Amino acid sequence: MGLRMTPEQLIIALIRVLGSLPVLKWAFIGAIIAIVVDFSDLFWMSVINLGGVQDYQAFDKFLDLVYMFAFLYVSFRWTNLDRNIAIGLFIFRMIGLIAFEFTGDRMFLFYFPNVFEFWFIFVAGRKRFFPSKEGHISAVYIALPACLLAKLGQEWIIHGAKYLDQFTFFEAVEAIYSLLAFWV
Numbered sequence: 001m002g003l004r005m006t007p008e009q010l011i012i013a014l015i016r017v018l019g020s021l022p023v024l025k026w027a028f029i030g031a032i033i034a035i036v037v038d039f040s041d042l043f044w045m046s047v048i049n050l051g052g053v054q055d056y057q058a059f060d061k062f063l064d065l066v067y068m069f070a071f072l073y074v075s076f077r078w079t080n081l082d083r084n085i086a087i088g089l090f091i092f093r094m095i096g097l098i099a100f101e102f103t104g105d106r107m108f109l110f111y112f113p114n115v116f117e118f119w120f121i122f123v124a125g126r127k128r129f130f131p132s133k134e135g136h137i138s139a140v141y142i143a144l145p146a147c148l149l150a151k152l153g154q155e156w157i158i159h160g161a162k163y164l165d166q167f168t169f170f171e172a173v174e175a176i177y178s179l180l181a182f183w184v
Contacts, residue, residue, distance in 0.1 A: 019038070027120075028121070028129075032121070062108050072086065075120060078123060099112065
């Protein structure tokens with residue numbers, strides 16, 4: 001990603017950075033806010049028309065680092081097992097991001113999924129809602145594979161099948177509404 005950004009990219013970057021900060025005060029709800037703000041790019045690109053977003057994937061992955069480093073900072077305060085798994089998953093994702101940057105192949109984002117993000121949400125949620133379950137290894141055996149499967153599904157939709165590449169934000173909302181209306 002070049003250093004020159006359009007006004008549209010600057011606005012989106014500011015929104016993404018500000019959306020990453022609540023995690024520093026409120027780990028669980030802040031993580032949810034950061035992820036929702038991360039997905040808001042589709043919305044902002046649909047409504048802001050100030051020069052477009054060049055090389056969206058590289059731009060998005062660069063901005064992902066902001067919330068990921070905030071998540072990592074918070075995870076350094078966790079106990080051994082939770083912290084060590086978080087650090088390992090963070091490093092794993094960084095390997096994938098570096099491979100993506102060097103090759104431009106989005107499949108590296110699938111091969112090295114951001115399980116760190118889902119693990120962080122799991123641990124932050126457990127600490128918030130079930131603090132007495134701290135340090136139970138059985139939770140790791142259930143949660144880590146669940147986080148991996150959920151993230152692989154998300155990564156496949158986004159980077160493998162590139163399903164969301166076909167939609168603007170408003171088209172995506174309409175498609176989700178139509179799908180839900182069908183089942184209701």
